[in-house]
Amino acid sequence: MIQxxxxxxxxxxxxxxxxxxxxxxKAALMDNIxxxxxxxxxxxxxxxxxxxxxxxIRSGTLRVYMLSEDGKDLxxxxxxxxxxxxxxxxxxxxxxxxxxxxxxxxxxRILVANANFFSDLAARNVWVENFSYKVAAERFSDVMxxxxxxxxxxxxxxLANFLLEEIERNNTNVVPVTHEQIARYIGSAREVVSRTLxxxxxxxxxxxxxxxIKIVDKKLLQSMSx
Amino acid sequence: MIQxxxxxxxxxxxxxxxxxxxxxxKAALMDNIxxxxxxxxxxxxxxxxxxxxxxxIRSGTLRVYMLSEDGKDLxxxxxxxxxxxxxxxxxxxxxxxxxxxxxxxxxxRILVANANFFSDLAARNVWVENFSYKVAAERFSDVMxxxxxxxxxxxxxxLANFLLEEIERNNTNVVPVTHEQIARYIGSAREVVSRTLxxxxxxxxxxxxxxxIKIVDKKLLQSMSx
Numbered sequence: 001m002i003q004x005x006x007x008x009x010x011x012x013x014x015x016x017x018x019x020x021x022x023x024x025x026k027a028a029l030m031d032n033i034x035x036x037x038x039x040x041x042x043x044x045x046x047x048x049x050x051x052x053x054x055x056x057i058r059s060g061t062l063r064v065y066m067l068s069e070d071g072k073d074l075x076x077x078x079x080x081x082x083x084x085x086x087x088x089x090x091x092x093x094x095x096x097x098x099x100x101x102x103x104x105x106x107x108x109r110i111l112v113a114n115a116n117f118f119s120d121l122a123a124r125n126v127w128v129e130n131f132s133y134k135v136a137a138e139r140f141s142d143v144m145x146x147x148x149x150x151x152x153x154x155x156x157x158x159l160a161n162f163l164l165e166e167i168e169r170n171n172t173n174v175v176p177v178t179h180e181q182i183a184r185y186i187g188s189a190r191e192v193v194s195r196t197l198x199x200x201x202x203x204x205x206x207x208x209x210x211x212x213i214k215i216v217d218k219k220l221l222q223s224m225s226x
Numbered sequence: 227m228i229q230x231x232x233x234x235x236x237x238x239x240x241x242x243x244x245x246x247x248x249x250x251x252k253a254a255l256m257d258n259i260x261x262x263x264x265x266x267x268x269x270x271x272x273x274x275x276x277x278x279x280x281x282x283i284r285s286g287t288l289r290v291y292m293l294s295e296d297g298k299d300l301x302x303x304x305x306x307x308x309x310x311x312x313x314x315x316x317x318x319x320x321x322x323x324x325x326x327x328x329x330x331x332x333x334x335r336i337l338v339a340n341a342n343f344f345s346d347l348a349a350r351n352v353w354v355e356n357f358s359y360k361v362a363a364e365r366f367s368d369v370m371x372x373x374x375x376x377x378x379x380x381x382x383x384x385l386a387n388f389l390l391e392e393i394e395r396n397n398t399n400v401v402p403v404t405h406e407q408i409a410r411y412i413g414s415a416r417e418v419v420s421r422t423l424x425x426x427x428x429x430x431x432x433x434x435x436x437x438x439i440k441i442v443d444k445k446l447l448q449s450m451s452x
Contacts, residue, residue, distance in 0.1 A: 144369070
């Protein structure tokens with residue numbers, strides 16, 4: 001469990017409205033925050049009311065995505081430690097008319113602020129509401145980046161970028177994911193990913209095995225990503 | 227030119243922060259608004275500083291879109307009379323990290339609030355800032371709708387939807403646009419649009435001519451749009 005002192009300093013740092021709410025409201029907010037551990041793969045988006053809560057990520061990575069009726073999956077953005085997920089509490093943002101899916105991509109430790117409490121606070125205090133819409137604007141920017149990547153970059157560039165990001169993020173030269181997973185991340189189909197990876201292999205950029213994709217020529221991959 | 231009384235009642239209706247700014251600020255804001263007519267086809271997005279101004283549309287339609295380096299065009303949303311365009315003043319919104327293109331799709335009459343003035347006002351007054359981010363959140367919702375349409379609907383459904391919207395919007399059964407334009411609007415390629423229109427013709431839903439597309443069986447088109 002998180003200590004009170006640690007919680008206060010985290011909220012102070014993460015919630016820019018902290019000094020615009022009363023001491024009573026601060027105490028109430030703290031009472032309405034839960035420190036929760038989620039297993040890898042857990043779906044964190046709410047049920048019908050789509051108001052699971054405002055998430056402050058302490059460790060791990062969340063993936064925010066959309067799913068079509070026939071199972072097509074589109075990654076919009078990822079959230080990392082220190083970042084706030086507000087689309088998990090769309091009841092706070094009356095002008096957000098859509099819903100997204102959120103999953104724990106790794107094991108996650110998250111501070112979850114109760115959505116109804118937060119929503120009431122935002123309705124009473126313009127600073128809290130403004131904070132929430134500003135976080136949404138950051139996510140808007142993330143989504144626009146995703147659109148640019150998916151619409152305007154060819155599959156081979158998207159794939160090269162994805163592999164470079166993964167080895168950077170995990171500090172290793174092996175990317176242990178299936179072609180199916182990659183297809184989901186870069187917004188393509190498994191067959192297309194397999195074909196493109198094969199061409200990367202023929203060019204000498206990667207080696208393919210059951211365990212994943214090994215980057216053998218990072219420079220070549222970088223030149224292919226541009 | 228718009229009359230003062232008419233301007234005040236328009237601003238009062240459109241800018242929810244109106245009663246949260248001082249009389250002096252109201253007067254200054256009015257001084258910083260221009261009533262401008264744009265010809266059809268005019269590009270309204272700013273130059274380098276991307277801060278053309280906050281637009282309040284009086285008449286006509288704006289199209290907001292993205293363009294890839296190789297000319298691929300993606301319509302994000304359209305804005306109609308009474309609506310506000312804030313992405314044309316991204317300097318007001320520090321957390322919006324992207325730029326979009328904006329064109330007058332028809333002849334437009336627009337009230338343009340000076341971006342620097344508006345930006346200063348938002349920096350001083352949280353209600354103005356909050357208003358701006360809330361407008362951005364509405365556009366975020368529009369963009370998410372566009373993504374769902376483009377990613378998750380097949381081309382024939384998108385095309386049927388587009389044709390139905392157009393005859394609804396213009397109150398006629400002829401849609402006077404080229405296949406090239408349609409491709410741009412629905413995020414596809416001209417060849418694909420031509421082929422799909424041909425199949426609509428074979429099924430008896432439309433007639434094709436130089437002047438455009440004539441809807442001859444609206445019910446059939448509706449059943450194809452779902």
